[in-house]
Each structure stands twice: as C-alpha cells, then as structure tokens.
Amino acid sequence: MINIPKGTRDMLPDEAYKWHYIEDIARKTAALYGFKEIRTPMFEHTELFLRGVGETTDIVNKEMYTFLDKGGRSITLRPEGTAGVARCFVENGLQQNPMPMKAYYIASVFRYEKPQNGRLREHHQFGVECYGSEAPEADVEVISLAHDFLRRAGLDFAELNINSIGCPECRARYNAALKEYIGQNLHAMCAQCRERFDKNPLRILDCKEEECKKITANAPKITEFLCEDCKAHFDSVRAGLDELGVPYKVNPSIVRGLDYYTRTVFEFVSTDIGAQGTVCGGGRYDRLVEQVGGKPTPAVGFGLGLERLLLVLENTGRLAASESSVEFYVAPMGDAAKKVARQIVAAKRRSGVSAETDIVGRSLKAQMKYADRIRAKYVVVVGDDEIARDEAEIKDMQSGETSRVALSSLLK
C-alpha cells in the first residue's frame, strides 16, 4: 500500500464543490477590482527564492523543496507565489504595459513543514499582486480586495491587523534603536532572538517566548521611527481603509516572515481554527522587483490560504452542503430500451441538460435506488411497453409523482 505523502491532501469528488465555490468567489472578486489571472511555473530556480524571499527567513532556510534536476540545476518548488510573479514581470518586460499591473493567481505552494491543523506541505493560495504604484491607494485597493473576498466567502469576522515596518532607511534607524534598548538584556533572551539581534532585529518583536516578550514589551515602536514619507504613507492607508469602512487594528508587533516587505504589512486572523489562525498575509514590497533583477518597481499584494479559509468556514458552519445533482436519470428495461435511453441521454446533454443512464447493468429497482442516492431530480423509465406506445414515464423523485410524455419530446 502506497500512502499519500505527508502533509498533502486528496480533493475527493464529493468536496470539489467547496473548492469551486471559493475559487469562483476569488475570480469574481478579483475581476471586480480589475485584476487578471497570471500563471507561473510550480518550480523556479532556487536562486530566485534566495534573492526574493530572503536568505535569513525560515521559509528559505529550512522549508524549501529543493532538488537538482537531471541537468544539475538547483530547482525549488515554489514556497510562495510572489517571487515567481516578480520574475515573470521582469522577464516579460511587463513594466512596458500600462501601470499598474494588477494580477491574481490561485496556485499550490510547497513548504517542508511539520503538518498540523491548518498547516500542510502543499497548500493553495489565492494571491494578488499590484505592481507600479507606490501610492497608499494601491495598498488600500489590495487590502480591501482581501476584505471583500473574505466577506463574500462568508468570513466576516476575521480581524485585520496592520502595521508599517517602514522603508530600509527607517528600519535601519529603528534596528539601531531596538538593539540599544535591548542592550544588556540580550543575554536573557532566547537563543533564536540572540541570533536575530545581529541578522534581523525586527523579528525579535515576533518572538513568542515569555521572557523575550517581557523584555520587548516597552521597546520603542517602529511607527515612532518612520520617516516623514513612510509615516504619511501609513496614515493615508489607514485613512483610506476608514473611508471604505474596512475595520482594522494597528498592531506594532506584526512584522511578517518574508524579507521583501517594506512599509505596509497586514494579516487577517481568525480565532476559529486553533493556533494557525492567519488566513491572509500581505503587504508592500517595493524592493522585490529590483532584487530579482528588474528596474525599481513598487508593489503590494497578499497571499491567502484557501485550506485555512475552508477550515474556518466549515468550523463555523458557513459552508452550505452541495446542491449539485443530475437533472435526469434514464432507467431502461431491456435491450431495446437501453438504446432509447442512450438516445435520450445524448439529446439531453446536447441541449445542455445533465443526464445519466445505467452503465453497470442493474435491475430497475437497483437503478431507482442509485438515482435516489445521486439525488437525480427526475427518473425516466423506458421499457418495451413505453416504446410500443411511444411514450415514457417520468418520475419526480422529490414528490414521487409520475407522468407520461411522448418519447419524441425527450429526444429533441
């Protein structure tokens, strides 16, 4: 017996409708905001993620599916969607198109993690990318799209946390101030934070260790160190969200785990699926395109975990049961009737109406049972009697009532 690989999931036919449901809402919402679909490869050169996502991140350090292909190239299954889009943008010269470029994707991403509730090795994201505008309106557009999508999907209670981590200049000043504040207390912090102290001090704020949290509780806040431009930008983003009536909370401790973020960062968090509550994470990444080899191009976007979204919707009873069923099940009796049944089914399908007939060789009773199980709306019974009289019996499976119609009317 060969089992499914750790941290992956099968999508069974009976639950396909759930995926169609949220993917449909994603596509429609994206379209309403003028975002078009973009598709990039499932794997890229490893170098892209090293440069794009950042070598100090957990994702790059320990979570990538990396292997050598037969040509000896280092290949990585995409651990997130943004870097690939940035590469695609640069490689295809999309900066020549009218700006902004607004694109979305629905794609699977891969991370070598230890699976738990809401965390998989392959999961699916609905992501959005907006390139070519550094205006706060772009941030607002992207955040409100995420908010709108979640609301349409039925998740109207996820909390939006936002923060600004400034531009590289503000961050340098802030990092210096943070290091000075921590100063002598560094030895009391966890091993990981001591490492962060040198590599990426900002992430110390993200630490969940009690001791570390105590030390950083009264640390200076990055928002106090923002330069004039970054401060104005953050203020405008908030004003824009207020204007649209999108509720949010400013949370100075969210800093995100990917190195490419600048200025605005945000998360939508749900409390209904246990520890892995972040359903959507995103922000601005003005330096990414440059890091990947393109001309400086400001950008904002988000990634939204579809498995987690479904988990929340299911846990809170917001996902309706499937309503799909066939319109007609045609139950033949005898060889002559089988041929007529095939003709009826073909005619129905030709005119866009779903129809099925027996392909197993079951008795009439068994066919009725099957039709019931698949929730067929109508069953058409055809036997020698019906053929002789040129009519068929139609049974409404809900009411149980039967009526007779001319065979010719079913064959149109």
Next chain:
RNA sequence: GUGGAUAUAGCGCAGUUGGUUAGCGUGCCAGGUUGUGGCCCUGGAGGCCGUGGGUUCGAGUCCCACUAUUCACCCCA
C-alpha cells in the same frame, strides 16, 4: 527541529484479567416473485488488528523499536 496523544473493514467505533473461525454501526453489492427510490427485513463482499522484533503453551490485548497520523511549540497561508 522540540514535546504530547493515537494506530482494529471505505468511514466511525467495540474488543473484558492475554484463550478457538476478530465484532458493531454506517457505507457498498444483491435479494425480499410478474416493471419503481427513501423505511423495514435477509444475505454477501470487504481486516497480515500500522510495521518489525520480544515475552508467553498462546498476543488485537503485555514490552521495545520503527513508521504513519494527529495536536501543540517554532514558523507561516
């Protein structure tokens, strides 16, 4: 990577202090006279009791290891 829990039929579960051919519910297939579903009844298929060792006359049951699953930490969607 670190901790805890679990592993018996497709799914959900029983299985006594170790003792014959391992059960129940549900689902699946077929029947309950001549051509009709849902309820009821009957029958059938389906299990190397996660894998490998050990203890024992005897292991689904006890011990060890491994593997897988799962929850939490870390991190993230």
